[in-house]
Amino acid sequence: MSELDDEVGSAYSRLVGERLRSIRLQKNMSLGDVEQRSNQEFKASVLGAYERGERAVSVSRLERLARVYDVGVEQLLPRDPQRVEPGAAAPQGKLRIDVAKLSQMQGPQFSLLEKFLRMIQIQRQDFNGKVITVRAHDIRAIAVMLDVAVDEVPARLTSLGLVFVPPQA
Structure with a gap:
C-alpha cells in the first residue's frame, strides 16, 4: 500500500x-x-x-x-x-412531531405516518427517534395520510397530542 x-x-x-x-x-x-x-x-x-x-x-x-x-x-x-439533497434547509412551515407518542397509537393511518417519519429520519440520518421536525413538503404527504387539508394538519396533529411542545424551564 x-x-x-x-x-x-x-x-x-x-x-x-x-x-x-x-x-x-x-x-x-x-x-x-x-x-x-x-x-x-x-x-x-x-x-x-x-x-x-x-x-x-x-x-x-x-x-x-x-x-x-x-x-x-x-x-x-x-x-x-455529492448526494446531499438540494433544498435540504428547512423552509418555513415546520412542525415538530412527537414520534415516541405516535409509536404508541393504534390504527393504520398512525402506522403509515410512523413509517413515513422513520423514512425521513433515515434520509436525514437522525437517530434521536423521539421528535422529528417535518418540512412544508412533508406536511402535504401527512395531510393525505390523515385525510385532512394541508392547512388542517397542524390542528389535527395537535388534537391527537402529536405536536411536540418542549418543556418549559
Whole structure:
C-alpha cells in the first residue's frame, strides 16, 4: 500500500468514526453503555479508537455494531457530500412531531405516518427517534395520510397530542 492509500484510508476511518460517534450520541449512549449493551464485545477503549479514526473497523464488526445501535449498516458509513439533497434547509412551515407518542397509537393511518417519519429520519440520518421536525413538503404527504387539508394538519396533529411542545424551564 502506498502513502496515498494510507492517507485516504486514515481519512475515511476518521469519517466513519465521526458517524459512529454521532449516532452513539444521538442514541444518548456513553462508550460504557455500548460496551454493556454489546455484552462487552465492543470495549469502550476500542470503540473510542474507532470514533477517533485511530483504528479501522471491519465490515463484520460494523454490522454487529449497527445491531447494537438498532440502525442499518449503511447509516454507520459517512454520507456522500455529492448526494446531499438540494433544498435540504428547512423552509418555513415546520412542525415538530412527537414520534415516541405516535409509536404508541393504534390504527393504520398512525402506522403509515410512523413509517413515513422513520423514512425521513433515515434520509436525514437522525437517530434521536423521539421528535422529528417535518418540512412544508412533508406536511402535504401527512395531510393525505390523515385525510385532512394541508392547512388542517397542524390542528389535527395537535388534537391527537402529536405536536411536540418542549418543556418549559
